[in-house]
Amino acid sequence: MKSLAVRIAIALVFNAITLWVASVLPGVRLGAGFLWAVVVFTAATLLVKPLILAMFHRRHAQRADGRKRVLSKAVTMAAGLLATLAILVVTSIFSNGFTINGILGWIAATVVIWLASFIYDFVDDGLEAKANELLGGAASTGKP
Template sequence: MVRFLVHTLIFLGSAALGLWITSLILSDNMSLPLMALLVATVVYAVAQWILSPLIFKMATKYANAILGGVGLVSTFVALLIATLVVDDFTIDGIGTWIAATVLVWLITALATWILPMFLLKEAAEKKKG
């Protein structure tokens, strides 16, 4: 149970970092105020959690060539859902949508890889001590 909670926190934290940093980089064409960030993080994370395996399964069945892009496709769709559900979350322009998709995907992937090093290392040290 604790492991599930830690993984959930890492997933939510990486989603929040991805959305927040991307909104800072693309601030001219992407609006994501703090309260919208909190709601968008949950919506985005849940959408990613549901969409990633679904899109992977569909790609495996119908379009093997896009298997490498499953993360990008699910990120785009999750961003689209989040902008439709969260009132103050806007992304304007095709270029901004492409940049936001790539940046959120990249930052989230990096955060998902790096956050456990800090969170789980700290938990392991507490367990030892």
């Protein structure tokens, strides 16, 4: 249970930083409900992203064989971009602390936050293990 709390806390902090960084982009604004926007963004990431990625991978698995490595990477990247866009739409609809205006704002925010998700994927396991070590728990480096 402690490990789940640590994982959620790390995700909330990282997502807060990511949304704050994205707010410097044209058309992207933070509001008074920023903390709620972070909670909505984190929840949407946990719910929407796996659904979209699974949908793309299921369709791609039906059409591609093992020889199409480049196509597989492109499909994964497209799925990630689409998932990020969907997460941003959900966040902007259900929170008043994060808004995006204009096509340039939507494109820039989607790409920047999608790139930030790569960074998060590289560091989250190490951060979780270090936090669990500092909290006196067993270091868990694998994702569930």
